[in-house]
Amino acid sequence: MISHAWGEAPATIGFRSKVALDESPETLRKVRLAVARAKEGDQDALRFLYISYSNNVYGYVKSIVHDEHEAEDVTQHVFAKLMTTVVKYDDRGVPFFAWLLRMARNVAIDHLRANRLTPTETVFDPDISCGADLDRSHTVKAALDTLPDEQREVVILRHVVGLSPGEIADRMGRSEGSIHGLHHRGRRALQRELTRLDSTPYTRNGRELVAA
16 A cells, blocks of 8 residues: 555555546546656656556457456556656646556557457468468569558558447547548558559458448
């Protein structure tokens, strides 16, 4: 248990995804103080922020990665990253928790891309794939790399991760209409690039990116 100027917080074991967020004026005052101390390297302040927000971050991350164990890993990564990034937080009308959730979203999406769902280096297994398959995987990667960042993210989340336009809109903080537009433009641009490269794109499970 910690007891400092920003108050006491009980120790927790594991994560719970359904935790009400305390946004009372007194709690927000304590959070502002803890953030200021954390920027100065105060480990107890960082622990206070972890105990205060880790369950809420875990619930949010789990809604993105759809796996409890991966959500735990990502949540731990978020707070490990917070130790060095908290100095970047500037309270100019943006609540600390909103800023923390945006960072958690980015870490979760990076985790999905790096570990299993980006159709680049891991689309085909080099140990079992023929040369043509390896060539195709490299071509898909090259084609995706030509897309603007948001178009590429929408195409990956739609056709590889398998999210609906509404789910993608929630995760990217955009309207569903804008997601449809990004998806349409991204597919058209990807198809043109793949036609130029004379290749047919496939995701890991065999579905075509541009034909779906």
